[in-house]
Amino acid sequence: MxxxxxxxxxxxxxxxxxxxxxxxxxxxxxxxxxxxxxxxxxxxxxxxxxxxxxxxxxxxxxxxxxxxxxxxxxxxxxxxxxxxxxxxxxxxxxxxxxxxxxxxxxxxxxxxxxxxxxxxxxxxxxxxxxxxxxxxxxxxxxxxxxxxxxxxxxxxxxxxxLVDHQKHNSGLLRFEDTWKSYPATWNIILKAWARMDFGSCAEILQRKLRSIKALYYWNKNKCRELNSLREELRKDILLLQIEEANEGGLMEDKLNLLRNKVHILNVTLSRLSTWWNQRSKIRWQQVGDLNSNFFHQYALAKKNGNMIWQIKDDNGTVVEDLEQIEMVFYRFFQKKWSARTCMLSG
Incomplete structure (x- = not known):
């Protein structure tokens, strides 16, 4: 080769x-x-x-x-x-x-x-x-x-x-269902909604939704990556349980630390389940296979199926480059929503 x-x-x-x-x-x-x-x-x-x-x-x-x-x-x-x-x-x-x-x-x-x-x-x-x-x-x-x-x-x-050389970063802010389990999320939203504002109801709503973008920065700076946090907690719990099994066991402070880490791990596993369920879009799933491999593959397959790999432009030419696909959509909606002269009489 x-x-x-x-x-x-x-x-x-x-x-x-x-x-x-x-x-x-x-x-x-x-x-x-x-x-x-x-x-x-x-x-x-x-x-x-x-x-x-x-x-x-x-x-x-x-x-x-x-x-x-x-x-x-x-x-x-x-x-x-x-x-x-x-x-x-x-x-x-x-x-x-x-x-x-x-x-x-x-x-x-x-x-x-x-x-x-x-x-x-x-x-x-x-x-x-x-x-x-x-x-x-x-x-x-x-x-x-x-x-x-x-x-x-x-x-x-x-x-x-096998290797995708094109990187396409979206500027959209998508609300994560896992954020609802953090008290800081509610504080950010309450603070934005309690702020006094002026203008029409639509303008006020738009500005308040824009101010919630603080969630993005909070998530980027404060939230740990869930998979990494899960593995780190498992390692810490294992070390503490090994120490607990030795003669003498754990001191009170370390025993409280072990209980706390077990609690945080359970919360993290629940958040991971919520994260995958949001991406799989399965609404009928309630209990049971909360975070199984089936739902992981369902979410990954759905993501792959929703990806637009090619599209035809106005001339009928098939476009595959992601940046060119973006421009085809941009030109289509620019033309669709451009100003036009309409006859309103009659």
């Missing part, structure tokens, strides 16, 4: 349908990678699923990509016979569910294969895709799969970006 100082790939296993290896990336660590060329019949492909189950399990991030020779839904096909859920489709869905692999979608043309026939005999299908497990999704939540142009083959190449 070229540029070994940046990344190194080592083959671990291979067969007629798959090559499995480990990709070591300086910035992202070790990844399990499998490139697939699936057999045409379900019986042959079952050996593929068995090998992938053996090699692509565990806690390490995993990516499986290639030509699966299989489609999963009617949206993956255009033309030809009507789609039905065949055994090969069921086997692939079963593999994905049992082994925690997810299809993260794509940017580009909807189909990656075409039979290149004319008229009503022409068929398009999405045979090629990338699957990521939950650990990979956690490490690269904004991963993006591209369907490249289909030129010299009946298949289109696909690519996945």
């Amino acid at each position: 070229w540029k070994k100082g940046f990344a190194y790939f080592e083959i671990v296993d291979h067969s007629s349908q798959v090559i499995v290896g480990q990709l070591n990336i300086n910035a992202l660590g070790k990844w399990n990678i499998a490139t697939v060329y699936g057999g045409k019949d379900a019986q042959t492909r079952r050996s593929l699923w068995n090998k992938l189950e053996d090699r692509m399990c565990g806690d390490e991030p995993c990516i499986i990509g290639g030509d699966f020779n299989c489609i999963l839904s009617k949206e993956d096909k255009r033309g030809g016979k009507r789609f039905h859920l065949s055994n090969r489709s069921k086997d692939m869905k079963k593999f994905m569910i049992n082994n925690d692999f997810h299809d993260i979608g794509f940017v580009g043309p909807s189909y990656t294969w075409c039979n290149n026939k004319e008229g009503n005999s022409r068929i398009w299908e999405r045979f090629d895709r990338c699957l990521l497990n939950s650990m990979a999704l956690h490490n690269i939540p904004m991963a993006k799969v591209h369907h490249l142009p289909r030129v010299a083959s009946d298949h289109a190449l696909i690519s996945i970006n």
Whole structure:
């Protein structure tokens, strides 16, 4: 592999349908990678699923990509016979569910294969895709799969970006539900709302909402990052409990410190649950799986699905650069809300 100082790939296993290896990336660590060329019949492909189950399990991030020779839904096909859920489709869905692999979608043309026939005999299908497990999704939540142009083959190449070089910082202030658990939040809001003001009700409301921006600075300067705080508290509690188990136990002040840290940890875990639930947008979840891996992946998948990776401008040109996408939106609404002459009589 070229540029070994940046990344190194080592083959671990291979067969007629798959090559499995480990990709070591300086910035992202070790990844399990499998490139697939699936057999045409379900019986042959079952050996593929068995090998992938053996090699692509565990806690390490995993990516499986290639030509699966299989489609999963009617949206993956255009033309030809009507789609039905065949055994090969069921086997692939079963593999994905049992082994925690997810299809993260794509940017580009909807189909990656075409039979290149004319008229009503022409068929398009999405045979090629990338699957990521939950650990990979956690490490690269904004991963993006591209369907490249289909030129010299009946298949289109696909690519996945592991490292996003574009940084897009939003200037919006979004209220965090976790802030409601801090007394300082209520004090900031009460102070802003009690301030005497003048003008119309709309103007007063706008100025008071603007003054609440102090929450942003309070959160930036005073609030600890919840995951870091959780790990730090766990380490401190463990050390105190080890000391407590020794002969003589803990002095009164350290015992109070231990109780206090346990209380703060419980509060932090509750805030983390609130933070993830706000991002997953799940309203029916009340109790039980408050902070499970399921809700983490639900939130990450929703964030990935809501991201606008490409858009057409006024000329019909597809734009993918984030700054250019921003300008397309800006010009659209600038034109929509520009001053215009209207006839009000009659």
